[in-house]
Amino acid sequence: MPKTMSAMVLTGHGGPEKLVYYNDFPVPQPGAHDVLIEVSACGLNNTDIKVREAQYAVDFDPNSDLDETSAAASIAATNGETGLSFPRIQGADIVGRIAAVGNKVSQDRVGERVLVDFSIYHAKDTDGSPRMDLSNVDYIGHGADGGFADYVVVPALNAHKIQRNIPDAELATFGCATLTAEHMLSRVSAKSGDKILITGAGGGVGSAAIQLARARGAIPYAVTSRGKEEQILSLGAEACICRQDFTDQSGGFDKDAFLVAVTEATRSNRSVDVVIDQVGGSMFHGLLQALRPDGHYISAGTISGYTPRINLHTVYMAFLNIHGSSQGQPEDFARIVDYIEAGKIGPTLGGIFPLSQLHHAQKTFQAKNYVGNIVVVPDAKWKEFGEPDARR
Numbered sequence: 001m002p003k004t005m006s007a008m009v010l011t012g013h014g015g016p017e018k019l020v021y022y023n024d025f026p027v028p029q030p031g032a033h034d035v036l037i038e039v040s041a042c043g044l045n046n047t048d049i050k051v052r053e054a055q056y057a058v059d060f061d062p063n064s065d066l067d068e069t070s071a072a073a074s075i076a077a078t079n080g081e082t083g084l085s086f087p088r089i090q091g092a093d094i095v096g097r098i099a100a101v102g103n104k105v106s107q108d109r110v111g112e113r114v115l116v117d118f119s120i121y122h123a124k125d126t127d128g129s130p131r132m133d134l135s136n137v138d139y140i141g142h143g144a145d146g147g148f149a150d151y152v153v154v155p156a157l158n159a160h161k162i163q164r165n166i167p168d169a170e171l172a173t174f175g176c177a178t179l180t181a182e183h184m185l186s187r188v189s190a191k192s193g194d195k196i197l198i199t200g201a202g203g204g205v206g207s208a209a210i211q212l213a214r215a216r217g218a219i220p221y222a223v224t225s226r227g228k229e230e231q232i233l234s235l236g237a238e239a240c241i242c243r244q245d246f247t248d249q250s251g252g253f254d255k256d257a258f259l260v261a262v263t264e265a266t267r268s269n270r271s272v273d274v275v276i277d278q279v280g281g282s283m284f285h286g287l288l289q290a291l292r293p294d295g296h297y298i299s300a301g302t303i304s305g306y307t308p309r310i311n312l313h314t315v316y317m318a319f320l321n322i323h324g325s326s327q328g329q330p331e332d333f334a335r336i337v338d339y340i341e342a343g344k345i346g347p348t349l350g351g352i353f354p355l356s357q358l359h360h361a362q363k364t365f366q367a368k369n370y371v372g373n374i375v376v377v378p379d380a381k382w383k384e385f386g387e388p389d390a391r392r
């Protein structure tokens with residue numbers, strides 16, 4: 001085993017310049033219950049960028065006179081304490097092979113190809129034994145080093161063997177986004193026949209939600225950008241609603257025209273059972289009004305703004321249910337692994353970059369001109385993918 005490795009290291013809060021590429025970073029050692037993974041691919045996430053920029057203003061009160069940036073902070077674990085310290089290697093969506101194991105893990109696992117559940121479950125039962133639920137959760141790449149490196153150590157329980165023959169870079173498009181989408185569907189008990197309206201459908205969470213809704217027998221309707229419709233329909237969307245038809249450059253949103261389009265797509269008025277929303281912002285109120293009485297709105301992200309205004313008449317008069325969701329539980333991840341192995345969900349790869357070009361990869365990721373997710377590959381393995389013109 002080498003003593004040092006290449007790694008993209010986050011050195012503090014700030015811009016991309018805080019991500020520094022090292023060729024001599026120490027290879028981590030597995031603890032008793034851990035595995036050491038030789039990384040072959042790692043997916044990108046908005047969360048890594050927002051953490052770097054300290055954009056998680058969870059304590060911001062929109063009614064206060066304060067500027068929201070004054071409340072910006074790094075994401076906190078659900079116990080209120082941040083697990084982040086510097087230097088930190090980010091990267092949550094890890095695929096690789098087990099290279100070594102801790103002394104409480106079976107040696108038979110060495111060589112397994114694995115996809116990593118990125119959640120760090122901190123909760124404990126009263127007898128001190130670990131409880132893998134969401135009451136105290138952090139994630140790999142924030143509370144512990146992640147996969148933007150040649151090697152990473154994770155708890156053995158988080159490393160899931162994958163046998164289906166999918167290239168590693170494609171496998172790395174599952175992970176954070178897929179787990180988040182599956183947990184959202186679980187939280188609202190989405191079931192066969194439900195009409196599910198999904199925003200940000202071209203993104204990692206949205207494109208996963210389309211496939212996962214279909215896997216449950218539900219009917220997904222996509223809100224997406226012009227130009228992505230064909231790919232979104234091929235993932236299983238029943239119909240696409242183009243957001244540029246209702247939004248203007250200044251963020252204004254024509255709610256009434258949007259509701260007409262939803263009615264046309266779903267073929268009836270206010271008949272949506274579930275809204276899976278990653279967008280928030282000015283679209284929020286229209287999304288509530290698209291729901292049937294007693295329908296469910298659930299948010300796991302706010303890519304266009306986190307302080308929308310809300311008309312509470314709309315909520316209580318229609319008996320609406322509003323949920324928040326983050327990450328997911330081990331049983332959600334186990335279902336995802338089953339779906340992958342059974343071929344019920346497939347990868348959606350928007351591009352591949354060598355790890356040393358993470359800055360460039362994140363720029364492409366933020367432009368959002370692709371469907372699915374973008375993946376980086378350790379430079380030592382980049383040759384297998386050819387030169388950058390082999391990006392997809």
Ligand SMILES: NC(=O)c1ccc[n+]([C@@H]2O[C@H](COP(=O)([O-])OP(=O)(O)OC[C@H]3O[C@@H](n4cnc5c(N)ncnc54)[C@H](OP(=O)(O)O)[C@@H]3O)[C@@H](O)[C@H]2O)c1
Nearest residue numbers: 046180200201202203204205224225278301302304326327
């Ligand atoms: N809570 C959690 O555990 C968790 C986990 C993962 C992600 N998230 C959050 O969820 C959000 C989506 O994540 P993701 O991984 O799916 O991101 P992503 O891959 O970057 O996709 C986001 C999609 O949202 C749409 N979009 C972008 N800007 C928009 C705007 N201004 N207005 C309307 N739509 C816009 C685009 O899709 P179209 O072009 O199709 O419209 C874009 O592809 C992010 O805010 C992320 O931080 C939360």
